[in-house]
Amino acid sequence: MYSPAPDRYDNKVFNRCGNSGLKLSAISLGLWHNFGDVTIYDNSRAMALRAFDLGITHFDLANNYGPPSGSAERNWGRILKDDLSAYRDELIISTKAGYTMWPGPYGDWGSRKYLISSLDQSLKRMGLEYVDIFYHHRPDPETPLEETMRALSDIVKSGKALYVGLSNYYNPELAQKAYQLLREMGTPCLIQQVKYNIFDRRVEQEGLLNLQEKEDIGVITFSPLEKGILTNRYLKDIPQDSRLASGSPFLKEQDINNDVLEKVRLLNDMASQRNQTLAQMALAWNLSKSSVCSVLIGTSKVSQVEDCVKATENTSFTEEELKKIEDIVR
Numbered sequence: 001m002y003s004p005a006p007d008r009y010d011n012k013v014f015n016r017c018g019n020s021g022l023k024l025s026a027i028s029l030g031l032w033h034n035f036g037d038v039t040i041y042d043n044s045r046a047m048a049l050r051a052f053d054l055g056i057t058h059f060d061l062a063n064n065y066g067p068p069s070g071s072a073e074r075n076w077g078r079i080l081k082d083d084l085s086a087y088r089d090e091l092i093i094s095t096k097a098g099y100t101m102w103p104g105p106y107g108d109w110g111s112r113k114y115l116i117s118s119l120d121q122s123l124k125r126m127g128l129e130y131v132d133i134f135y136h137h138r139p140d141p142e143t144p145l146e147e148t149m150r151a152l153s154d155i156v157k158s159g160k161a162l163y164v165g166l167s168n169y170y171n172p173e174l175a176q177k178a179y180q181l182l183r184e185m186g187t188p189c190l191i192q193q194v195k196y197n198i199f200d201r202r203v204e205q206e207g208l209l210n211l212q213e214k215e216d217i218g219v220i221t222f223s224p225l226e227k228g229i230l231t232n233r234y235l236k237d238i239p240q241d242s243r244l245a246s247g248s249p250f251l252k253e254q255d256i257n258n259d260v261l262e263k264v265r266l267l268n269d270m271a272s273q274r275n276q277t278l279a280q281m282a283l284a285w286n287l288s289k290s291s292v293c294s295v296l297i298g299t300s301k302v303s304q305v306e307d308c309v310k311a312t313e314n315t316s317f318t319e320e321e322l323k324k325i326e327d328i329v330r
């Protein structure tokens, strides 16, 4: 029977999410990959439990994570039931709806019908009465924003989620409107999930990061390792057990061309000089930004979880180091 490490909270970093009362572990574990039915359950379970032992309290899911869609939530539900049920109050569990989940007009986007039905399905799959954070996964260009935000707010009022968040709302004007609506409805936006890493600066360029800082909304960054590129994974070759070799539709060979590899090598040298692995430096860089409360990693093995959590040991960068990173990625 699983018994968590007694020292799991010793010297671990928890950051306040915006101006809320909630603190998140600086490192959060995402279940997008490696938790579906196509992967080995024992490996998924081992990663989740090792993460909890190492002070990761936040686990991020979505209705469509798998494959097949729904299977990551089901497998996570099994881990919860078999191993973590006694620790529910130590966990922050999030899920989302917004991408295609079931056929017909009610299984996608942002209608009230879809969001409420989808969360009910997610709760059943995970065997939960409530999730801690429920996200709208992506903006819906057709449904009135007010309807989507009202559904999120009503979900909190019904007790099926404690907080709500937005994901992939990159347009600052849209994000600001959504924050305002949620605030007026008495259910302030807790957190925004965005892609952000040393290579991907869209949120800086489009002004979203500045807005989130001004509005004091918590930011959690996904794919902080650029799906594995910002690690030592591809420095020599394409490992057989890598995401790239698995034929993932989300990571292609052309994403790792010679120009990218050269930058990765230079960043890797720099990380060594800081006594960090490249993964640790990439996560530390994200965590050094004041509005980022947590980085949302994916892992395929326990050793990666162990490597990533050590990123919090050094999250400060000198001006010279920051400039060097900019020179490398330019």
Ligand code: NDP
Binding pocket: 029, 030, 031, 032, 033, 060, 061, 137, 167, 168, 193, 221, 222, 223, 224, 225, 226, 227, 228, 229, 231, 232, 233, 241, 242, 243, 244, 279, 280, 296, 297, 298, 299, 300, 301, 303, 304, 305, 307, 308
């Ligand atoms: P990352 O950028 O963290 O990439 C994860 C991959 O990096 C792993 O699968 C692994 O690759 C490699 N890796 C991880 N740690 C190490 C390490 N220490 N050393 C070497 N390689 C390492 O994130 P993801 O793209 O997986 O996204 C993370 C989470 O963010 C998702 O699970 C999900 O919860 C969330 N997300 C949200 C989205 C949204 O729309 N809201 C979109 C995408 C993600 P390998 O498998 O090859 O070993």
